[in-house]
Amino acid sequence: MIVSKDPNEVRDQILSWKSEKLSVGFAPTMGFLHEGHANLFVRSAGENSKTVVSIFVNPAQFNDPEDYLKYPINTEGDLEICKSSKVDLVYLPDKDTMYPGGIPEVELRIPHLMKNLDATTRPGHFEGVLLVLSRLFHTIPADRSYFGKKDYQQYLVVKEFVKVLGFPMEIIGVDTVRSAEGLALSSRNARLIGQEKEEALLLIRALRLGESLIRQGEKDPSEVLTVMRDVLDSSSKIQTDYLEILDANTLEELPILKGEILLAVAAFLGQVRLIDNLTVKVS
Ligand code: AMP
Helix, strand or coil: CEEECCHHHHHHHHHHHHHCCCCEEEEEECCCCCHHHHHHHHHHHHHCCEEEEEECCCHHHCCCHHHHHCCCCCHHHHHHHHHHCCCCEEECCCHHHHCCCCCCCCCCCCHHHCCCHHHHHCCCHHHHHHHHHHHHHHHCCCCEEEEEHHHHHHHHHHHHHHHHHCCCCEEEEECCCECCCCCECCHHHHHCCCCHHHHCHHHHHHHHHHHHHHHCCCCCHHHHHHHHHHHHHCCCCEEEEEEEEEECCCCCECCCCCEEEEEEEEEEECCEEEEEEEEEEEC
16 A cells, blocks of 8 residues: 655556556545545445545634644554555645645635535535645546545535536445444544433434434425424533435425435534434435
């Protein structure tokens, strides 16, 4: 496994693979890797000749400076996970390589997909994601890039961004990996303490309850939201950031529940902000 901090070396290696007609899959990450990430890598390794992973905690996408400073780091452990998940190259840029001269003043937006959920509650977040991905995609001109549907809005925004800007790359969405109890795996879970780990399960409990109401025929989003909100409100440790039911393709509000529906939640447990979602299809 090649490990490099040098963007030129990384790009040359990828271009060399491509000149040999080897396909390249890419999974961008912020590190502190877990099985959710490993699942992306293994999926990529199954669909491409070479798999590339980047690990970079991107300051441009943190709207909360405290969250950035506290973001967990474990490069040694990450490299072990990459090695055992069939990764061929790990790109580990530092901040100065990624943003020489600091974070540039540029605003990248996909307005129709960036008007609710995390786009509203984390101003500037997706702009920062699109900035780092633009830079990463130049260094790593992969054939396919893999994104987790845990960050569902990110997946949709990136897919549209790549399409409208004409990056010759396919964006693949991968299902959320959960703990046995149902908690969506996240690097931020490591910051949950004591009882918070138990209470975090209320996110998936609320989502699954909403899903089952919709499957039973409930068509009114406000009815479903009320029941879901009650689940979250049953814990005094949970502070809901958003709870929304939207069209899963357009992220528009739905007056009547039909088609492919996204149920999405973000909540704080103490200082830790968690997100999760489910999609459900009804006719
Ligand atoms: P992050 O390191 O949090 O920026 O995540 C890097 C990639 O891994 C993103 O595409 C995430 O959506 C994906 N990811 C993180 N957690 C999970 C999970 N539990 N299941 C599937 N994908 C995940």
